[in-house]
Amino acid sequence: MLGTVAVAAVTVGSLLAISPPAPAEALDNGLADTPPMGWNSWNQFYCNGGNGLTAAALMNVADEIVEKGLQEVGYEYVVLDDCFQNGRDANGVLKVDPTRFPNGIKPVADYVHSKGLKFGIYSVPGTKTCANLYNGYTPNIGSYGHEQIDAETFAAWGVDYLKYDWCYPDGSLNLTKQQAFSKMRDELAKVDRDIVYAISEYGDSAPWTWAEPIANLWRTTGDIAPNWGSITSIIDRQAELHPYSGPGHWNDPDMLQFSNGSLTYAQNKSHLAMWSMLAAPLFLGTDVGALSDAEVALLTNKELVDIDQDPLGEQARRISNGEGLQVWTRELADGDLAVALLNTTGSSATVSTSLGALGAQDDVYVVRDVWSHSDLYNTAAAISATLPAYETAVYRLSAGMDEHLPGVVGASGSGRVEQSGRTTVPVTVHNLLEVPLVGSRLEIGTAGGVTAASPVSVPEIAAGGSATVTVDIEAGATATIGDVSLPAQIVWEGGSEPASVVVKVTPSAPTGETYLSDLPWLATTNGWTGTPRRDLSQDDHPLTVDGTVYPKGIGSNAVSTVDVWLGGNCTVLSGALGVDDETNNGNTTLKPSISGSVTGDGSTLWSNSSVIRYKQKEAFTIDVTGVDRLRLTADIGGDTNAYDHADWLTMSLSCADIVDPELSSAVSVETRCVAGKGVLAVRIDNENDVPVDIRIDTDYGTKSFADIASGKSGFQVFSTRQATVSGGNVSIVLSAEMNGRTVTTEKEVPYSGKSC
Numbered sequence: 001m002l003g004t005v006a007v008a009a010v011t012v013g014s015l016l017a018i019s020p021p022a023p024a025e026a027l028d029n030g031l032a033d034t035p036p037m038g039w040n041s042w043n044q045f046y047c048n049g050g051n052g053l054t055a056a057a058l059m060n061v062a063d064e065i066v067e068k069g070l071q072e073v074g075y076e077y078v079v080l081d082d083c084f085q086n087g088r089d090a091n092g093v094l095k096v097d098p099t100r101f102p103n104g105i106k107p108v109a110d111y112v113h114s115k116g117l118k119f120g121i122y123s124v125p126g127t128k129t130c131a132n133l134y135n136g137y138t139p140n141i142g143s144y145g146h147e148q149i150d151a152e153t154f155a156a157w158g159v160d161y162l163k164y165d166w167c168y169p170d171g172s173l174n175l176t177k178q179q180a181f182s183k184m185r186d187e188l189a190k191v192d193r194d195i196v197y198a199i200s201e202y203g204d205s206a207p208w209t210w211a212e213p214i215a216n217l218w219r220t221t222g223d224i225a226p227n228w229g230s231i232t233s234i235i236d237r238q239a240e241l242h243p244y245s246g247p248g249h250w251n252d253p254d255m256l257q258f259s260n261g262s263l264t265y266a267q268n269k270s271h272l273a274m275w276s277m278l279a280a281p282l283f284l285g286t287d288v289g290a291l292s293d294a295e296v297a298l299l300t301n302k303e304l305v306d307i308d309q310d311p312l313g314e315q316a317r318r319i320s321n322g323e324g325l326q327v328w329t330r331e332l333a334d335g336d337l338a339v340a341l342l343n344t345t346g347s348s349a350t351v352s353t354s355l356g357a358l359g360a361q362d363d364v365y366v367v368r369d370v371w372s373h374s375d376l377y378n379t380a381a382a383i384s385a386t387l388p389a390y391e392t393a394v395y396r397l398s399a400g401m402d403e404h405l406p407g408v409v410g411a412s413g414s415g416r417v418e419q420s421g422r423t424t425v426p427v428t429v430h431n432l433l434e435v436p437l438v439g440s441r442l443e444i445g446t447a448g449g450v451t452a453a454s455p456v457s458v459p460e461i462a463a464g465g466s467a468t469v470t471v472d473i474e475a476g477a478t479a480t481i482g483d484v485s486l487p488a489q490i491v492w493e494g495g496s497e498p499a500s501v502v503v504k505v506t507p508s509a510p511t512g513e514t515y516l517s518d519l520p521w522l523a524t525t526n527g528w529t530g531t532p533r534r535d536l537s538q539d540d541h542p543l544t545v546d547g548t549v550y551p552k553g554i555g556s557n558a559v560s561t562v563d564v565w566l567g568g569n570c571t572v573l574s575g576a577l578g579v580d581d582e583t584n585n586g587n588t589t590l591k592p593s594i595s596g597s598v599t600g601d602g603s604t605l606w607s608n609s610s611v612i613r614y615k616q617k618e619a620f621t622i623d624v625t626g627v628d629r630l631r632l633t634a635d636i637g638g639d640t641n642a643y644d645h646a647d648w649l650t651m652s653l654s655c656a657d658i659v660d661p662e663l664s665s666a667v668s669v670e671t672r673c674v675a676g677k678g679v680l681a682v683r684i685d686n687e688n689d690v691p692v693d694i695r696i697d698t699d700y701g702t703k704s705f706a707d708i709a710s711g712k713s714g715f716q717v718f719s720t721r722q723a724t725v726s727g728g729n730v731s732i733v734l735s736a737e738m739n740g741r742t743v744t745t746e747k748e749v750p751y752s753g754k755s756c
Contacts, residue, residue, distance in 0.1 A: 027185055031196045032216040033247045034309040035281045036161065038077025038120070039065060040255055043226075043285030047083040047135045055101045055108045062115045064288040068296050071116060073305045075284065077161050077196075078112045079120030080105070082131045085141040092149050094141070109158035120161030120196075121154055125180035126169025133167060143184065144173060151187035151195075159195055162188065164215075166201035168640065170589065177201055181214050198252065198281075203237070204640045206559070208244035208251055217250040217281055224254035224285075226261025228390065231271050232344045235326075236525065238278050242315040242330075245279055251315060253278060255285030259295055269371075270342060270392040272298055276308035277316040277328050277340045277394070303370045304394060307338045316340065319357050320502060321523075322482025323448045327353040337365070337397040343387040350447065350487040351393070352384035352500035354412035362399035364432065367407070370394040377407025380430040382500035386487070401432065408432035411442055411490040411499035413468075417450070417475045418508045418567075422737045425452075427501060428468045429490060431461040437492055442469060442499060445487035449479030450503050452486055471501065472737075479505045481522055481565075508741075509567025511658050515552045516573075516651040519564055522629065527641045528557035537580045538645040545578035546615040550649045554632070555580065558594050558644035562632045566600075566624060570655035573598070573624050577608060577634065578617025578647050585614040586643040593637030594646045600627035611637035617649060624653075663688055663734040663745035671725055673756035678725035680718040680751060686710055690736045697731040727753040 039061055045053035062078050065071050084105065086095040096104050109119035122129070124142040131137035143150045143164075154162060164184055169175050181199050188195050200219040201207060207218040220241060221234050234253045245251040256275060258268050275282060284299070291299070298304075312333035320327035324345035330338050337358055341351035355365065364380045371394065378401045385393040401408075413427030431437040438460050444452040453472035461467045488499035507520040517534040524531045528538060537543050537555035544550070553575070554562055577596040586592050592614050597607040605627075606620045624630060634646030666685040671678055680700065686692050686708045694705040698718050705714040728751060735744045 027197070027213050027215065027248075029189065029194065029197070029216070031194055031248065032250065034311065034313065035250050035279055036077055036196055036198075036217065037074045037282040037309075038079060038118070038161075039075065039284045039288060040079040040081050040163075042081040043255060043257070043260060044287050045083075047131045047137045053083055053100060055103065058108050059111045061288055062112045062117055065117060066115050068288065068291065069300050070288070070296070073300045073302055074309060075282070075299075076116075077118045077120045077283070079122070079161060079163060079283065080108075081122045081163060082129050083135075083137055084121075085129070085139070087139045087141060088146070092146050094150060094153050105157045113158060118160035119158055120163060121157070121159045122163045122165065123150060124165050124167045124169065125175060125184065126167065126173060128167065128169070130165060130167040142169070144169065144175075147183050147187045148190075151184065151191050154195065155191035155193040159193070161196045161198065163198045163200060166199070172589070177205055177207075178210060178214065181211070185214050200252075203559075205636055208241050212244070212249040216248060217252045219252045219254060221253055224257055226257040226263055228263065228267050231257070231267065235274050235342075238315075239318045239321075242317045245313065245315040247311070247313040250279065250281055252281050255283045258284060258286045258299065259291060260286050264390065265294065266388060266390040268295060269298055270390055273304065273340055273392040273394050274328070274342065276304050277330060277338060279308060279310070279313055279315045279330070282308060301370065303373060303396070307332065307370070307394070307396070310338075320353060320483040320485070322484050322505070323349075323480040325349055325351045325483075325485055327351060327357070329358045332396075335399065339383055339395045339397060341383070341385050341387060341393040343389065343391055346389045348386060348388050350384060350386045350445075350485055352382060352485040352488065352498070352502060354382055354414065354500040354502070355379065356412065357414065357502070358383070358397075360397070364401045365397040365399055366402050366405065368396045368398065370396055375402060375405055377405050377497070378402060378432065379407050379410050380432055381410030381412035381428065382498055384485075384488070384498035384500055406495065407497055409437060409440070409490055409492060409495075409497050411488070413471065413500070414502045414504070415473065416504045416506060417473050418506055418741055419475050419479050419481070420477045420508070422472065422474045422742050424737055425471045425473050425501065425503060426468050427456075427471055427499070428466055429458050429461060430466045431463060433494075434463050436463055437461040440490060440492035442471070443489050443491055444471060444499075444501055447486050448484035448505065449476040450474070450484045450486060450505060452501065458490070473503055475503070475505050481505050481507060481520065506565045506567065509565065509569035509658065510653060510655045511569065512655060514653050514655065516562070516564055516632075516648070516653060517552055517554050522563040522565055523561070524563070525559070525561045526556050527559045527644065532556040532560055532562050537582055537647060539582050541580075541582050543647045543649060544581045545617050545647055545649065547581065550647070552650050552652070554648040554651060556634055556646050556648075558634045558636045558641045558646050560634045560646060562648075564630045564632075566627050566630050566653075566655070568626050568628050569658060570627065570653050571623065571625050572654040573622045573630070573651065574620070575651035576617045576619040576649040577612060578649055579612055579614050580645040580647045581615060583614060583643040583645050590640060590642040592643040592645065594644050595635045595637045596646065597633045597635070598622055599631045599633070600624055601629055613637070617647075660741070660743045660745075661738065663692060663736055663743060665692075665732070665734055665747075667730075667732055667747070667749045669730050669749050669751040671751055671754040673754065676723055676756050678720040678722055678754055678756050680720065680725075680730065681715070682718070682730060683713060683715045684708070684732065685713045688736060690738060692734050692736045695733040697733070699728060724755045725753055727751060
């Protein structure tokens with residue numbers, strides 16, 4: 001059978017040589033309108049022979065996919081990932097390992113097709129596959145120089161899907177990724193068979209920015225591992241990739257690791273949920289036959305698969321992330337919204353969001369639980385769930401109201417507070433009841449070092465109306481930086497419903513002259529082990545570029561990011577981006593090269609003018625006036641991120657000294673006689689636009705007021721217990737929450753003596 005295939009491939013090649021078609025243009029193969037789904041051999045079999053990776057084993061997998069009902073919901077590809085090759089014949093046609101595949105590949109593909117499934121295969125643009133490089137598999141074999149004959153051979157075998165893996169080809173080939181991947185794209189376009197084209201270069205060169213005209217899908221990260229840390233790291237890497245994915249061109253965060261390694265049932269569930277929210281290709285990298293009934297039930301949850309396969313193809317975007325709790329949303333083709341509340345932590349936690357944060361366009365939605373296949377409640381405000389460790393709630397929101405469901409009262413609000421600060425958060429309560437809402441209250445718990453004054457009484461709300469109440473919020477010195485969802489509910493005589501109160505906690509804005517490495521960081525990512533280093537290189541050495549040592553700065557490995565809160569209080573950032581000397585210029589085939597950018601609130605403030613190489617740096621001085629969130633991004637400058645040790649040098653920051661506004665008040669102190677004894681009568685008028693707390697210190701005691709509203713007054717009387725009162729001063733301390741900070745003003749007010 002192998003010989004027959006070889007002859008067919010050579011014949012096709014001869015015909016093409018006589019009458020070649022025009023070169024293929026940008027990818028437009030009409031394939032993969034929704035993310036591909038199936039199974040991949042690598043994680044189950046690797047290169048294991050014998051009872052491992054064989055023709056019989058692959059055909060057995062096809063049987064199991066059908067028997068377990070996976071095919072019915074869309075798992076259709078059976079992909080042979082490496083370890084089938086046995087060199088080439090005299091005509092350059094691929095030969096197949098006769099022990100593993102005694103009748104060749106085509107009978108296996110035919111069997112897979114007979115089950116109503118599709119068949120996929122693997123190759124590389126270089127001369128060695130990953131198994132050649134890392135698993136000792138021989139002989140060395142790749143598609144370099146044989147792209148046309150391999151594409152024709154794959155078509156003749158009945159291949160429907162090609163995984164084309166970079167796997168670091170020999171530098172002597174002088175290949176570039178776009179050139180190499182485009183070459184195989186063009187050859188696939190010439191064959192008379194539809195073959196979905198998947199490329200993998202591990203996200204090293206941000207393929208989402210260039211691969212859309214080349215491939216149907218591209219890997220966005222390195223290989224996934226069967227542990228929770230790997231999965232959550234990959235989820236984080238997808239957070240800003242949603243603009244690049246869609247029908248025919250998908251971001252691929254790698255295979256599903258169901259039932260592998262240390263993953264628990266809850267972690268498997270969240271793994272699948274987030275891949276579906278991300279519109280990711282769903283390829284099982286596991287032993288299908290060993291899947292439990294419960295795991296199969298998750299994988300065949302049609303409502304969840306429908307979200308992954310939604311024809312609009314919009315990848316979810318992350319709208320909230322704090323203390324390991326995340327909120328993701330994506331729009332669906334029928335106008336519904338898919339929402340995931342993700343708890344990445346090892347403890348139970350409440351995750352909340354609001355219709356406003358989700359970008360919802362309608363006033364009321366029916367909330368459907370994708371796991372239980374049931375409509376839960378109506379909401380005009382909040383989406384909230386208390387989740388066990390590692391769990392994810394997935395909801396589908398449909399515009400409108402179901403009068404048979406609860407959830408006709410809701411509340412939501414959000415605000416910002418600095419660590420060690422106080423603020424007020426407006427929370428809007430909606431009443432969808434047919435009667436007025438009377439005697440309700442908002443109950444709010446504590447989370448992430450953030451506390452709220454609770455309960456808060458809600459005024460009467462007419463049927464169909466709403467009202468806004470103000471909640472006092474305080475953040476501790478070590479409050480979690482990021483979005484903190486406070487457990488909350490709206491309670492009334494007829495029931496209770498979850499509420500959404502989300503507080504964004506930021507560090508205090510920097511002041512004076514400082515360095516980015518001395519400030520708290522909101523978030524970081526790193527292209528290699530660990531996180532970006534403060535005042536050290538990626539390998540924990542002094543920051544050194546071209547022999548010069550820099551005592552201050554940030555070391556990392558591309559691709560890396562560092563987010564810093566400036567709070568609109570800084571004006572100038574000065575520094576440089578360079579390649580650390582510790583790379584020793586890489587090796588004979590891989591050389592360090594980086595690029596970079598600085599953005600403020602999403603707008604580019606600086607980017608390098610040319611690729612930065614070994615012992616090079618590029619300096620800059622940037623205007624950061626008014627910027628709240630600053631991001632440093634060190635990217636790769638060439639094909640991979642090997643040796644791309646990126647140093648942000650010095651990174652000095654000039655900021656204003658924060659000058660608190662003066663709180664204004666009119667104070668009168670009058671000495672009076674009452675029953676032959678002197679008293680001090682103190683009146684204070686709040687002339688500010690915000691409520692103030694007031695403390696009055698006198699020689700005769702201390703008294704205070706809380707929350708004196710704007711335009712209102714406070715009055716206190718102090719008894720001296722003396723017939724004669726000497727003149728003196730009263731100390732007034734006013735405090736208020738302004739822009740997430742506690743502002744305090746002190747003043748001394750004199751008074752005259754009096755004899756009674």
